[in-house]
Amino acid sequence: MQLYQTLFSRFKEMYYASVTIGIIASSCAGSVAAMLILMNGYGMWHMLQLFLIVAVAMTYNTTVLAQLRPRFVFNTLLISLSASIVVIAGYVLF
Numbered sequence: 001m002q003l004y005q006t007l008f009s010r011f012k013e014m015y016y017a018s019v020t021i022g023i024i025a026s027s028c029a030g031s032v033a034a035m036l037i038l039m040n041g042y043g044m045w046h047m048l049q050l051f052l053i054v055a056v057a058m059t060y061n062t063t064v065l066a067q068l069r070p071r072f073v074f075n076t077l078l079i080s081l082s083a084s085i086v087v088i089a090g091y092v093l094f
Contacts, residue, residue: 012070019064022077029084030057036091049087056083 011018060080
């Protein structure tokens with residue numbers, strides 16, 4: 001919990017810079033995850049995974065554009081990056 005509080009306080013201090021870097025990181029991680037999904041096939045399961053990754057990445061962008069509270073934006077960034085990293089790790093390792 002201490003790590004979360006430290007990261008959130010840094011995120012909140014430099015909100016606009018953090019949001020910008022977050023958009024770049026979320027988009028890059030999401031695009032790598034989408035590429036790996038599409039490299040492995042075009043079936044219904046792959047399209048569902050692709051939809052979920054794109055939806056989560058776009059949700060972060062939406063929270064930024066809607067100017068929601070910094071804590072909600074930060075949590076959405078963590079969810080977006082976590083989802084993309086899990087998919088990337090799943091396709092690279094297995």
